[in-house]
Amino acid sequence: MVRRQLDSSEYSRENVGRYRKRVARKGIRRGIIAGIVAVLIALLVGIALAVASWISSINDRLQNESVINDELRAVLSEPAAPSDPYYVLLLGTDGRAGEEDYRADTIILVRVDPAHKRLTMLSIPRDTHVYYKGSEMKINSAHFYDGAAGMITAVQDLTGVQISHYAEVNFDGLADITDALGGVWVDVDMPIYDDENFNHIVSLDPGYQLLNGEAALFYTRCRNFYDGDYTRMRHQREFIKAIIRQVLDDPDPMKLFNVVDACANMVTTDLSATDIIALASELRGIDVESDIYTAHAPSYAAMLGDISYVFVSQWQLDEVMGIIDRGDDPGPYVEDLVVDTSGMPSQPVSYEEPTYYYEDDYEEEAVPAEESAETADGGSPDEGGGETAADGGGEGDIPG
Numbered sequence: 001m002v003r004r005q006l007d008s009s010e011y012s013r014e015n016v017g018r019y020r021k022r023v024a025r026k027g028i029r030r031g032i033i034a035g036i037v038a039v040l041i042a043l044l045v046g047i048a049l050a051v052a053s054w055i056s057s058i059n060d061r062l063q064n065e066s067v068i069n070d071e072l073r074a075v076l077s078e079p080a081a082p083s084d085p086y087y088v089l090l091l092g093t094d095g096r097a098g099e100e101d102y103r104a105d106t107i108i109l110v111r112v113d114p115a116h117k118r119l120t121m122l123s124i125p126r127d128t129h130v131y132y133k134g135s136e137m138k139i140n141s142a143h144f145y146d147g148a149a150g151m152i153t154a155v156q157d158l159t160g161v162q163i164s165h166y167a168e169v170n171f172d173g174l175a176d177i178t179d180a181l182g183g184v185w186v187d188v189d190m191p192i193y194d195d196e197n198f199n200h201i202v203s204l205d206p207g208y209q210l211l212n213g214e215a216a217l218f219y220t221r222c223r224n225f226y227d228g229d230y231t232r233m234r235h236q237r238e239f240i241k242a243i244i245r246q247v248l249d250d251p252d253p254m255k256l257f258n259v260v261d262a263c264a265n266m267v268t269t270d271l272s273a274t275d276i277i278a279l280a281s282e283l284r285g286i287d288v289e290s291d292i293y294t295a296h297a298p299s300y301a302a303m304l305g306d307i308s309y310v311f312v313s314q315w316q317l318d319e320v321m322g323i324i325d326r327g328d329d330p331g332p333y334v335e336d337l338v339v340d341t342s343g344m345p346s347q348p349v350s351y352e353e354p355t356y357y358y359e360d361d362y363e364e365e366a367v368p369a370e371e372s373a374e375t376a377d378g379g380s381p382d383e384g385g386g387e388t389a390a391d392g393g394g395e396g397d398i399p400g
Helices: 012-063 072-074 141-159 171-180 211-222 229-248 253-263 273-283 314-325 333-335 369-376
Strands: 084-094 104-113 118-123 129-132 134-137 167-170 184-188 207-212 267-269 291-298 299-305 307-312 356-362 361-365
Touching: 012 253, 012 267, 012 273, 012 356, 072 141, 084 129, 084 141, 084 171, 084 267, 084 356, 104 141, 104 229, 118 314, 129 141, 129 307, 134 141, 141 167, 141 314, 167 333, 184 211, 184 229, 211 314, 229 273, 229 291, 253 273, 267 356, 307 314, 314 333
Parallel strands: 084 167, 118 291
Antiparallel strands: 084 104, 104 118, 129 134, 167 267, 184 207, 299 307, 356 361
16 A cells, blocks of 8 residues: 655645734734724714714703693694694793793794695784683783693694694794804895884894894884784794795705704704704705795784783684695685674774884883873873783783
8 A cells, every 4th residue: 555655844834834924914904804893883883872962962952841741741642644734833932041930922833744845834812812721811821820731722722723742932042043043034024113122123124134133033023013913923924934944945964953953942842853853854845935824813802801802703713724724825815804803892903003012121011102102201101001902912911
């Protein structure tokens, strides 16, 4: 039997050394790759944690627990399906930092229809006469008694719809939001002037212009008009449309996150930051001029005893809500409407003379024009009463 003679050179120390070096080099390469992967994973995890922490901090500010509480969530109703239209209640308040009891000054019910990229805004006068929990009061008083949950309940009872989400901003916050956006472009439709209630900015000329925070506050709060609150409500809706246009026109989602972050200290809502971003994405491409409908509740200002209220024509409001619920534009119906005043108290309001207002640090108190001369001559603005029915009265029948 012949056996192959082994060549000892095949197993020489030199060959073993080369083999070990190759193995070592492969191990080094694997170690470098593994290290790079580990670093990348650590970076991604760190970024994810940082983003999650950032979003959480935004949500903590948006969802102020003193407002967004169990009582509020209990009266909200989720839509049947995610794609279904739903209602949001927007409030503008006169609250300031640290205050717990404050009033709802602006009330807007919004129907959101993401599937059709359509929004409908209905203004409800703050002095609307309601019965809340068996008591007669102005609708904004519900906020004083039961906070946001009270306002949601009162508006649902008045309009007959279920509200899914809530948001509020105080007027100081509105100015800050405007500045955070770098100003808001608005087409001012008429000359606006009021040097009695405002100090720094007391007038706006008509035309398309960039409003800073203080100018935006003047535009949305001034009610020195022949019909008092109704023009102011219309300006508020137009301002919201202008903000929507400006925010949705920017295609960069990170800028939208930055806007939400900047506004989180001024806005309180049950919506999360991601909810807001998702809604903005759904509405991107909306035609602001043709697909955002606006109107106010059919109503009429009148005196009941010595208190001025705004009375809603309930059957006509029901007609308006039917139009809104179908996804149609309620504006033409309301514009052509002769409000039914049957059954309302006597002393109807005449809009023939303008009503002027005097306020200290935006604390609004209506003063009839004929009394302004008495005040200028040294008379007290508190003498002879301070409310008129032309704007729906003063701040609401709130005790204390």
